[in-house]
Amino acid sequence: MSERQVELEVLRYNPETDSEPRFQRYSVSCREEWVVLDALNHVKETVDPTLSYRWSCHMAVCGSCGMMINGEPKLACKSFLRDHPGVIRVEPLAHFPIERDLVTVIDDFMAKLARVKPYLIPKQAKSVEEGEYLQTPAELKRYKQYTLCINCMLCYAACPEYGLIPKFIGPAAISMAHRYNQDSRDGGRAARQEEIAAGEGVWDCSFTGACSEVCPEHVDPASALQQVKIKSTVDWYKEHLMPWLKK
Amino acid sequence: MLRLSGRGGAGLRAAIALAESSPGLRIALISKVYPMRSHTCAAEGGAAGVIKSDDSLEHHFNDTVGGGDWLCDQDAVDYLVQQAPRELIQLEHWGCPWSREPNGSVAVRPFGGMKKQRTWFAADKSGFHILHTLFQTSLQFPSIQRFDEYYATDLLVDDGRCQGLTAIEMRSGQMRHFHARAVIVAGGGAGRMFPFTTNGAIKTGDGMALAYRAGVPLKDMEFVQYHPTGLPSTGTLLTEACRGEGGVLLNKNGRRFLQDYGMGPETPLGKPVFKTMELGPRDRVSQAFWHEQKKGNTVPTQWGEAMLLDMRHLGEKTINERLPLVRDVSISYMGVDPVTDAVPVRPVVHYMMGGIHTDIRAATPLAGLFAAGECACVSINGANRLGSNSLTELLVFGRRAAMSAVGYLECGRGAGNDGALGALADAAQARIRALIQRSGGKESVAGLRKEMMQTMEQHAGIYRTGEGLAEACGKLADLRRRYAAIELHDRTNVYNTDLLQALELGSMLDCAEAVAVSALARKESRGAHQRLDFPERDDKNFLRHSLAAFNPSAPPRVDYRDVVITKSQPGVRDYSGGHQ
Structure with a gap:
């Protein structure tokens, strides 16, 4: 079983004792097959118990361990040491305030997610006794990929707009709104539209596609943003250029 | 005000039920992680509930009771199977992306030990979708206030009832006191007591320990489920749905060896038959692996002995549609693509059948305290849980806990004694402060944790002996004693994970001792508890639940309580296929 000496360069910051990060x-x-998270755990167990970071599932589904690994937003549990032959630099996710070491403050994301009303607003209310809503596999497919978001926030760390305009609602939250808008059971698009088509909503996106590139679950937030933009534009035309539609 | 500690599927389900039924209630959701990090997200295969016309509640009941080797409380199982379809439809109404039939109705798949297709699924990320659907649904209720990344340390018990809890706010390191008229614990399992587990790092038995130390017994803790198919490298779960979809288990000779362990005759490849061969129950399949290993029939890997899970005949399309996560993790963590190669797997610690003793209302014997989900033992799982019953359980009994708590609040006991509660909270805080400030300690968190894990692996695994368990009990008592001498390296306040891990270790040690002591006392073999020195089931002496009662300075006392039997008398668990 092959082992390798790995050099980790980890950002440390404790607001109680440090004036600035170092x-x-x-x-x-x-071991050669380890991921970066295994290496961090090894450090914590054998070298430095004070190192702080979040993790849980070790299978890329809980979304806890997002961090910058050699400058790129990654899940530490899915970043293999074999892909990083040299020194591995580990930093907290970009664009989020540092709480401590690799732990970031994610209040902003949590608030934005809640703002887009990420829950089913039924087109037609139905009691449980009436059974399930029918939804064909084709209808499921229209929104399924957007349900796969694990809220790891790598897309926010990759998004140049979010870095510049912190008020921007951002890729994951808009994707989640789009997920419900596209659901055949849902009738809540108008309620969500207020948030995502507003100033800090979809118009801030400059469509670099960085969000989709870094997504560990292969969700495509960029396409969600683009579709929401198109729909918002159509809404605007309908309202301003075709007022008779409302009659 | 009502407090929920723990926020996986059960806690969120309870919170939504509370918010819907009693909009005036103030609900605090307290958890050491953000809701979407809870380990419910890692459940893959699905949730059982009768929905198809060829199925019946009676079938689901019989499968569950037999699967649990008759240690289930049958009134609780009745309630589970009756409520299951309702809860799963409710999730559908909340937007859960269940996989569908061509006509748009919900699709179901076969699962181990189940006589019919009744496992609702969302590809192989069912738990993930259930958790996110519940979390996102909960966001519409302003009465649910979340306290994310708060680690609950103590329940506040005065006047014979639970009236709140104390928790450390990780961000500040400050201790917070939550006074409440009722508390629901939904803190998850404790698989991290073992070194090789499918469980995430957060599953350290905190909820169980919280109730246990407050005087509520832990029930049936000796029953620890090994899932047969984990990746040998990381312990990552490959769902039972691999076999539900038609995957088969092979030994090193390419033989489908389950037929040699009472689960045959062999069924046609790619055509799984209910309740036999690869669709046998988890305890039997894991035990069969143990015997194959003894016989030298297993496949060596660099991470230890394994068997092979062969899904190649399912084809790439089915694997991508139905088992995308399985394919992804097999490639990522083992370097094996199930489309082209059989995947090495071995049994891995997965689930605690035991937990906080509750009755069918999800109420504990302590007034004002309720529990649901994996941390609780109601008990519907008995000596062995059937796959896909636990996601259903957390929904059904999460909601039930909420209803019972509302009922309890309505009977209205008077206001608590603030002075007494404040003193309890101060004592809890003093205990934590002493832990942080202790110096000159000889023990480390990582060191004790490693010894605990090795002890559990060595003596409390798939097969156990009285001798080994006695040794484990001695060792764990010693570790609990040495725990009093640990010294932290980190004495700062903000997000102190050194402290967090020390507290988690304390929870695990208490739970581990309850497992070992209960296992030593159960001198029979039933379900997931197999004693080489007592190989037979003994209904005369042990058709009873064990109840381990906490003692701060000595091993727990174990008492027993009769199993509730309503209509199914203990019989033979037949997975031979002959019953079809």
């Missing part, structure tokens, strides 16, 4: 170097012996 890098700390750890050199640990790691």
Whole structure:
């Protein structure tokens, strides 16, 4: 079983004791098949119990361990040491305030997610006794990929607009709104539209596509943003150029 | 005001039920992680509920009771199977993206130990979708206030009733006191007591320990489920749906060896037959692996012995549609593509059948305290849980806990004694402060944790002996004693994970001792508890639930309580296929 000495350069910051963030170097012996998270756990268990970071599932589904790994937003549990032959620099997710070490403050994302009303607003209310809504596999497919978002926020760390305009609602929240808008059971698009078509909503996106590139679940937030933009534009034309439609 | 501790599927389901039924109630959701990080997200295969016309509640009942080796409380199982379809439809109404039949109705798949197709699924991320549907649905209720990343340390018990809890706010390191008229614990399982587990890092038995230390017994803790198919490298779960869809298990000779362990005769490849061969129950399949290993029939890998899970005959299209996560994790963590190769797998610690003792109303013996989900033992799982019953359980009993708590509030006991509660909270805070400030301690969190895990793996695994368990009990008592001498390296306040891990270790040690002591006392073999020195089931002496009662300075006392039997007398668990 092959082992390798891995050099980790980890951003450390404790607001109680540090005036500013700094890098700390750890050199640990790691198994070749490990992921960066395994290396961090190894450091915490054997070298430095004070190192702080979030993690849980180790299978890319809980979304806890998003961090910058050699400058790119990644899940530490799915970043293999074998893909990083040199020194591995580990930093907290970009564009979020640092709470401590690799732990970021995610209040902004949590508030934005709630703002887009990410829940089913039924087109037609139905009691449980009446059974399930019918939804064909084709109808499911229209929104399914957007349900796969694990809220890891890598797309926010990759998004140049979010970096510049913190009020921008951002890729994951808009994708989630789009997910419900596209659901055949849902009738809540108008209620969500107020948030996502507003100033800090979809218009801030400059469509670089960085969000879709970094998504570990292969969700395509960029396409959601683009579709929402088109629909918002159509809404505007309907309202301003074709007022008779409302009659 | 009502407090929920823990926020996986059960806690969120309870919170929504509370908010819907009593809009005036103030609900606090307290959890050491953000809701979408809870381990419900890692459940893959699905949730059982009778929906198709060829199925019946009676079938679901019989499968569950037999699967649990008759240790289930049958009134609770009745309630589960009756409520299951309702809860699963409710989730559908909340937007859960269940997989569908061509006509648009909900699709179901076969699962181990189930006589009919009744497992609702959303590809192989069913738990993930259930959790996110519940979390997102909960966002529309202003009465639900979340306290994300708060670690609950103690229940506040005065006047014989639970009246709140204390929790550490991770962001500040401050201790917060929550006074409440009722508390629901939904803190999940404790698989992290073992070194090789499908469980995420957060599953450290905190909810169980919280109730246990407050005087509520832990029930049936000796029953620990090994899931037969985890990746040998990381312990990552490959869902039972792999076999439900037609995957088969092979030994090193390419033989479908389950036929040699009472689960045959062999069924046609790619045509799974209910309740036999690869659709046998998890306890039997994991035990069969153990015997194959003894016989030298397993496949060596660099991470230890394994068997092979062969899904190649399902084809790429089915695997991509029905088992995309399985394919992804097999490639990522094992370097094996199930489309082209059989995947090495081995049994891995997955689920605690036991937990906080509750009755059918999800109420604990402590007034004002309720529990639901994996941390609770109601008990519908008995000695062995059937796959896809636990997601259903957390919905049905999460809601039930909420209804019972509302009923309890309506009977209205008077206001608490603020002075007494404040003193309890101060004592809890003093205990944590002493832990942080202790110096000169000789023990480390990582060191004790490793010893605990090794002990559990060695002596409390798939097959156990009285000798080994006695050794484990001694070792765990010693570890609990040494725990009093741990010293932290981190004495700061903000997001102190050194402290968090120390507290989690304390929870795990208490739970681990309850497992070992209960297992030593159960001198029979039933379901997931197999004793080499007592190989037979003993209904005369042990058709009873064990109840482990906490003692701060000594091993728990174990008492027993009769199983509730309404209509199914203990019989033979037949997975031979002959019953079809």
